[in-house]
Amino acid sequence: MTAPSLDxxxxxxxxxxxxYAKQLASHLGRRIEAEPVEDGWLLRIGSGTCELRPEADALVLSATAPDAATLATVEDVVGRHLVRFGARAGLSVEWSSGTRNEAVAPEELDPA
Structure with missing residues (x-):
């Protein structure tokens, strides 16, 4: 069974x-695990993660954590650093409200 998570x-x-994605991954990678993935970077912050996915007109951030406190930490660390790096450009980060993904046994997953 997969563990429940917040996103x-x-x-x-x-x-x-x-x-910005590369700068963030490089900077944070000194203290946490930052690995390149197919569409960007994956940051592991404690038991949470944040995917950084560059697009033509935006950097998409996707955070996942097992609980609200860890999710808040991931959002804070990533958001605070990105805002600081993009201060001259006036970057701002507004996270969407988290959603809960309930635990699901593998046999319950839809293979389609």
Missing amino acids: SSARVATDASAR
């Missing part, structure tokens, strides 16, 4: 999304 996301408008 949140943010879409940060910028024409330099790839640069």
